[in-house]
Amino acid sequence: MKVPFEKLDKAFENRLRLQIMSVLMVNDRYDFNSLKELLDTTDGNLASHLKGLEKEEYIVVHKAFLGRKPNTTYEATERGKAAFKQHLDALEKLIKQQKLT
Amino acid sequence: MKEKEIEDELVSIRSMMERSSKFISLSGLSGILAGVYALVGAGFAYDIIYNGIGDHQHSRNGHLFYIEETTLLSIALLVLLASLVTGYILTRNKAKRRNQPIWGNSSRALIFNMSVPLVAGGLLILTHIYRGHYGIVSPSCLIFYGLALVSASNFTFKDVRYLGMCEIVLGLIAACLPGYGLLFWAIGFGVLHIIYGSMMYFKYDR
Numbered sequence: 001m002k003v004p005f006e007k008l009d010k011a012f013e014n015r016l017r018l019q020i021m022s023v024l025m026v027n028d029r030y031d032f033n034s035l036k037e038l039l040d041t042t043d044g045n046l047a048s049h050l051k052g053l054e055k056e057e058y059i060v061v062h063k064a065f066l067g068r069k070p071n072t073t074y075e076a077t078e079r080g081k082a083a084f085k086q087h088l089d090a091l092e093k094l095i096k097q098q099k100l101t
Numbered sequence: 102m103k104e105k106e107i108e109d110e111l112v113s114i115r116s117m118m119e120r121s122s123k124f125i126s127l128s129g130l131s132g133i134l135a136g137v138y139a140l141v142g143a144g145f146a147y148d149i150i151y152n153g154i155g156d157h158q159h160s161r162n163g164h165l166f167y168i169e170e171t172t173l174l175s176i177a178l179l180v181l182l183a184s185l186v187t188g189y190i191l192t193r194n195k196a197k198r199r200n201q202p203i204w205g206n207s208s209r210a211l212i213f214n215m216s217v218p219l220v221a222g223g224l225l226i227l228t229h230i231y232r233g234h235y236g237i238v239s240p241s242c243l244i245f246y247g248l249a250l251v252s253a254s255n256f257t258f259k260d261v262r263y264l265g266m267c268e269i270v271l272g273l274i275a276a277c278l279p280g281y282g283l284l285f286w287a288i289g290f291g292v293l294h295i296i297y298g299s300m301m302y303f304k305y306d307r
Binding site for chain 2: 099
């Protein structure tokens with residue numbers, strides 16, 4: 001039986017990246033601090049994974065200022081959304097196959 | 102990947118989608134209490150309107166009626182204030198237990214979407230009271246509150262939508278049956294809140 005591992009996106013192998021993407025699927029934009037609070041992670045860890053997703057062009061970064069404080073928000077790209085959906089489909093297929101065997 | 106791992110993955114995706122976009126810390130108990138306050142308030146109002154007039158035959162024309170009107174308005178505001186304070190405290194406690202910030206993106210969206218119909222409706226009702234169109238107060242309260250709930254339901258439990266629909270229907274019925282405003286107000290803000298609050302309490306709080 002062929003397991004569709006190749007369909008699983010390497011970029012989503014990390015749990016945190018998958019969670020970031022989930023948040024951005026249902027919210028137009030989400031800011032760094034709210035993400036940090038929601039995912040309960042550190043600045044460095046979150047920043048490096050956001051960078052990773054940005055490099056894949058799955059998300060875009062919007063930098064702005066709220067008064068004097070920098071306010072960075074993130075948005076999922078069409079490419080990112082499509083990749084996320086495909087990843088979910090692959091997960092679903094995997095489950096179905098394992099249920100059969 | 103093992104099946105367990107995949108399922109964990111899916112659970113975490115689902116929970117992130119929900120927690121980031123919906124405020125799921127609303128307390129059911131606060132709904133029940135708000136209903137009780139509303140019933141108590143309606144009881145006092147009934148006493149003032151129906152028993153009060155019996156005692157003062159001339160109350161309709163002039164001074165006494167003015168006092169009556171301010172008392173009714175204060176009762177309504179008191180009920181609103183008590184419900185808001187109770188709701189805030191209980192919701193804050195629940196949010197703490199669920200580790201969800203009480204002032205985050207989702208609660209902000211919830212409050213904003215609720216305020217728009219509420220503020221518009223509230224101002225409209227005040228202008229009607231000012232002009233003496235008392236008959237429209239109770240149906241308008243119910244309808245605008247229902248609209249606020251329907252619009253807020255996108256950012257919290259879906260069940261809130263059904264409560265909103267019920268309030269709107271009740272408001273429309275109240276508009277067709279003048280003279281029963283207080284009764285419908287008591288059903289909408291009292292009885293429905295108690296029913297909805299207990300359902301939510303048993304479904305999510307325990």
